[in-house]
Amino acid sequence: MKVLADGTATGNPLINLSVFVLFAAVTLYIVYRVSNGNATTSDYYAAGGAFTGAQNGIALSGDFLSAASFLGIAGGIAVHGYDGFLYSVGWVVAWLVGLLLIGEMLRNTGRFTMGDVVAFRMRQRPVRAAAAISTLVISFFYMLAQMAGAGGLVALLLNVTDRAGQSLVIVVVGAIMIFYVLVGGMKGTTWVQIIKAVLLLLCVTLISVFMLGKFGFDFSAILDRATQNNKLGTAILGPGAQYGRNELDFVSLALALVLGICSLPHVLMRFYTVPDAKQARRSVVWAIWTMFVFYLCTLVVGYGSAALVGSDAILHAPGGENSAAPLLAFRVGGAVLLGVVSAVAFATILAVVAGLTLAASASFAHDVYANIIKHGKADPRREVRVARQTAVAVGALAIIGGIAANGQNVAFLVALALALAASANLSTILFALFWKRFNTTGTLFSMYGGLGSCLVLIIFSPVMSGASTSLIAGADFHWFPLSNPGIVSIPFSFLCGVVGTYVGGRKGDPDKQAEMEVRALTGIGARI
Template sequence: MILASEGVGNPTLNTAVFAAFVVVTLYVVYRVSSRNSSTADYYAAGGGFSGVQNGIALSGDFLSAASFLGIAGAIAINGYDGFLYSIGFLVAWLVNLLLVAELVRNTGRFTMGDVIAFRMRKRPVRAAAATSTLVISFFYMLAQMAGAGAVVALLLDVQSKAGQALVIAVVGLIMVLYVLVGGMKGTTWVQIIKASILILCVVLMTVFLLGKFGFSMTALLEEAAANNSKGEAVLEPGAQYGSSPLDFISLSLALILGAAGLPHVLMRFYTVPNATEARRSVVWAVGTMTVFYVSTLVIGYGASALVGSERILDSTGGVNSAAPLLAFEIGGTVLLGIVAAVAFATILAVVAGLTITASASFAHDVYAGIFRHGRADAASEVRVARITAVVIGALAIIGGILANGQNVAFLVALAFAFAASANLSTILYSLFWKRFNTTGTLWAMYSGLGSCLLLVFFSPVFSGSPNSIFSGADFALFPLSNPGIVSIPVSFVCGYLGTVLSSDKADEALQKEMEVRSLTGIGR
């Protein structure tokens, strides 16, 4: 057995493979991003990607460290209950396909704020949209940075917190470089390359793993239960959430409803030329992610079978180390080096996508829409976006250092709760409710975002348990780890009440224009 303190594999090889990926992708980013002077180029890649390309990039944006590291670890430790993340993440895309993708693509230009501010008073609504985008992006980044710390700790044998903090900082700097050099076009190509490598990697791991058990899933599951401290309980529902069904329901709501409100996913629909390609993007993304999430089931149980739950939990990276430890078991140092590169690529690509979304929202919605009243020139807007990207990168590094050691799938679930609470109600109301007005928009967004923040702060996420961010304190008043079951309905109810109780009158002409544009694309 290889103990955590001895490291896993060859740190030099792992570093070399990762460095090669960074060099190659930076070169690609530089080559494809010669034109980034206009806002359309920098924010939406000029709308020049096909549905197939954007679908693969969408899966690259969505399949984060939570998917590759967190879900595999959650299944390895908790079995069936861990697979809930995979199911929730995948089913969530039906909401995007049926209700959001085409309409958002037709209505907006660059950001989510374009859609919800279309028929409202622009300044307060754009300010709310930018606030929501920045908060959601920050929480999503925490998960990726925490994943970076976990992978580095294991693969490079960096055991000190200071060393892990340094590597998180390096990841953040590289991510900012992608965004500054490449804009949306360069970031999209990084997503495409990363998604292709990730899918190939998990499929090969799945095939190798099944081969070790004679391609018998039954034999694999039996061995997984035998090597898990929870025994056969990991093969049935309830190993993690059996004592807290409300937490289970709350998490499910957040996962299924959150994807349709994620700003970095919504922004991707603007990189295609028409609504048909937007729908095709989602279909390709769903197909790609189905292959991935089915593979995570095999990889997670395989890690429990070949590595064992105790060794995973005792390793330097904790639950997030299940996939790398399994790679070492089935393919030795070489496969581990490849998995190292894929894990780093996943983190870099997703954080780059989040960074460009957050910086675009601030530059387009706040700087151009509020401070310059919609009259900012393209060069100054892009310059503000790049400065914002640097600031966001610094905040992500600090947050990632604080969140180092948390389960990344769990942290992403919180980001989904924020997205569903703050954005989903306003997007759906804006698209489908004629009477919806500015007051309703602000009530929905701020109540959803505020209630979610408040409940998370007073939940076991921050204090009151050994796995809390502040494990030495206890000010937890809300018992659930995910607040979605409360904060999502709060947003919908407040949006309704704000609309019916206010004296604001919806602009009928703009409402009709938005309806025609969202359904047909005419006028965009």
């Protein structure tokens, strides 16, 4: 058993590592068995559309229930209370956007990537290039959160406190993730997501039941103890502990959370793994219910961590806020439960980053290589080979970025990725699906305008400099006051799309527009 400097026990590192290695070995074997070569683009990108709505819905929840959900939100609730739970509320509500506006039409209109939809009735080359750039940037930011979570988790579970040791583990996690993508493609990655989602849900439910049992199944008793073990006291039971000094920052964060989920490239790509639009809708319904149960449990886990572990012990543990759930697991279930939690948390990081890597590599290979470089006449086997080569490059960048971002709250980092996704993709997708006048110029304006403005505001915000938690310590070149730029960049992207459409003047191909409308609304002619 390892004991930290503050006296917090973290269990037996050998057990923690053994359970994770067992999980990794089993999932690697499953990925290898279900891959079947993945010779065609349909197999590699979309698993041949062979998954049911229930299977894909659980995989969707697995795709999104990331290190931010499991580690970041539990830690946010334990330290900041009510304000930490706002991430959960935003993320559950966000799926209604996918259910009501995007999921069915996207499945009917596209084939493998977001670029298929936004470029359907536009000039192919510039629009697909913009879609690929957007996908790569958003995926990279999202990967930073997951890889940072890997570093913080191993710091806690194996008591590796030096950055060199944590960096080594991030490299190992990245290498396994790359294997998932190279060998398994979408089919293998989907099965890993399903296994991981089921284990994660069982894990948080088990911890929640154990936690409630310790307090006689009285949640009020947990809240009362939590206020005693948190330096903020009763302030953690109401809003304002984290965002009380800047309500505008909270509104900006909420916009990014609600509008960013179904704009994420790896989430959008999941709608193509089912055979039809009906199964796409079922996927979202299954995902909503799965995440509803999960986030209710994180409320118990978060406040339970404050009650039994205490906010000071959490903040001083390796991994900071991200250590709340593992520390609570050890308190209520000992070394074995902590080993299970550690394995599930590692699996969460592996599976989500694998999904992101697949989305990024598919976008480059399908949109850039196949449709821009080869003008839509690429050999399918060669395209899959390019996708695999891109996956290696993207995985390497994720490893480097994760090492740089190690120690940051993963939920906070994910919020930045969501702001980028909502700014670059949401307006473009909605305009492409619902606005007949929308044209190529408007598409480029909305995508580049949203992505560019969001990146600029992040660079010159307290995220990068000017605050104690900034990525660049000791520097101060920020002029934008908000930590999340969504409240500015998301409306700006819609405005750019409107301005670009009218500036461009020329409408898109009316025949293509009519075809897209019929296909999106009815599914007639949808590509399988």
